Amino acid sequence: MNNRVALTGNEAVAQAMKQINPDVVAAYPITPQTEIVQFFSNFVNNGQVDTEFVAVESEHSAMSAAVGAASAGARTMTATSSQGLALMFEVVYIASAMRLPIVFPVANRALSGPINIHCDHSDAMGLTNSGVIQLFSENAQEAYDNMIQAVRIAEHPDVLLPVMVNLDGFITSHALDILEVLDDETVKNFVGIYNPEEFLLDVKNPISMGNLDMYDFYFEHRRQQVAAMEAAKKVIEDVGKEFEKVSGRPYGLIETYKLDDADMAVVLLNSAAGSAKGVVDELRAKGMKVGVLKPRAFRPFPFEEISTALKGVKAVAVLDRAETFSTLGGPMFADVRAALYDLKNDIKVINYVYGLGGRDLRLEDVEQVFNELDEIVKSGKTDKVVNYLGLRE
Amino acid sequence: MAKVLEIRWHGRGGQGAKTAALMLAEVVAEMGKYVQGFPEYGPERMGAPILAFNRISDEKIHIHSNVVNPEIVIVLDATLLGKAKITQGVGEDGIYIINTTKTPSEVRELLGLDDGKLFTVDANQISLETIGRVIPNTPLMGAFVKATNLLPFDEFFDKVRGQLSKKFKSKPEVIEGNLEAIKRAYQEVKSE
């Protein structure tokens, strides 16, 4: 293929948005997402897209404007990071409850305080219960591919939920990386023309959206959202298969790397999964049976796929780039451990919290994790369930 | 894992270390290799010591951690010698390319180095004469090509021209100045 380009993660996302050519983008700048909006507004200014760009005064307004536009029947996007996502919080819940297919990239960044602009997943993990679909991207390529697929997933009639496309702030957003881009026509055909089944500006079929629910309806409508999230699993896989046909790159709910015969595995999201693959290659060369599991979808959480993929391993370390303050480790640890519970296979599962506030995950750190898993497999004992990786003790 | 060449750039905020790392990556990418180019983002202050990194490989690069054991170190500002940790993590056959008026052996003494290969070039003077102001990042790319002998210079030069033409469409004099700077640095870089 000769469409290999060198782009930063933010450029790749903006490029995907340009090719998708959404009807409305409402966004507010925040580090490290700023460039996405900046590049995209250039496309708007240069007439390279037909998008109505709404320059709002805050992220709360950005998502509110997106809710309005999506309700009106527009293919709608926004973008944010960290504090911006936190400010968006209440409106994200409204977008998902109103079943609006808004797609928004999030360049993952730590939440204040202490004030920090660097990568971790605290922002995304703050919205795991909001009813949005969350996809994670290892590198610029996946961020680009996820953006294009997100449109189809969000707008699928079985789903109709917002989709958040996560990429690591700075590590992915600001690093120049090699990726293959699709041509404009392919993207245009893949996302198709947006024909919402119902929308506010459909004067022939008037509709009232975002209505008040009392205790006699709220519970039922929440249950409908769960059903949509369940349906999203199949849709994410189907869209992934279809995307493979046009791109040659397969996508599912999870990605496994050298896991088939592995005794030990690490589970981690985004760019760190790439570093872990590098370490796995080195350790495999030394004869260690190690592998990587990278969830691509975190909401809906692929319980079945994860328990199937890990059922043969003896010890698993879940690496979380966010803290829950439950005092039992990070958010993904809880979910992965729950997924493995019913297997009753006595798989040892431990947790590492790493990389908070942009702390680099070094290859030695990942190696250390595998060495400790090796100890656990040999001794059959787990000393510490929750650990901190790369922390000064 | 396939062989990955790692580069660390030392500079000061405003000298173009990040721009150079990204531009080098773009050029090398165009030459068909897999690359990464990324800065270490700190508080972005003019004059503060900063780092930028490259990875170059013939195969897809998975890892996303910072570069800790570079094969090549490029220093944009001579005043960083003795202050920044120039030699940290570098192996015994590491290559150092330094923007300074000093000779390689003078720099070796300054750094207290026993091994490695040292190259120096007066990129400040070259950029002043060719671009019209002190902007040492592009000439250092020329020195890089000479010192490492990894990439054929003519092809590299053509791709840089392409990149610069895209970036400075309206300023042809900037393009020519930068190209001249790269050529001169390629010719003038000193080894031991």
Added chain:
Amino acid sequence: MTSGVGNPCNKNFGQGRRTKAINSDLPWKELTKAGNIYEPGNSNSYETGDWRTLKPVWNEERCIHCLICWRYCPDASIIVTNEKFDSFDYKHCKGCGICANVCPAHAIDMITEEQQPLKKKEAKKDE
């Protein structure tokens, strides 16, 4: 897993009068998606008349058909025909008494529900 594939909420689409699917006796799968309402003006079917403790009655002899009551009524419960007062909409009138208060001819009295049987020209069914 608790439900099958596909979105059960969508089975509701295309069933015609979808307001019927907004009913607190129905299970979640049969309600409209996200509580969307597909037929305008459905507040008409919500009868607020039983909130009333006092009801307005019309004194035909005194009425000068100025229609100030019609203008003031917050629940659009004054029914006017041919630019003349016709009747009260007792299905929706909450008995607030504003009409009686603003009437310059004292042609509206507020009485308790039990006090008096309805007179001949009163509640007309809305359509």
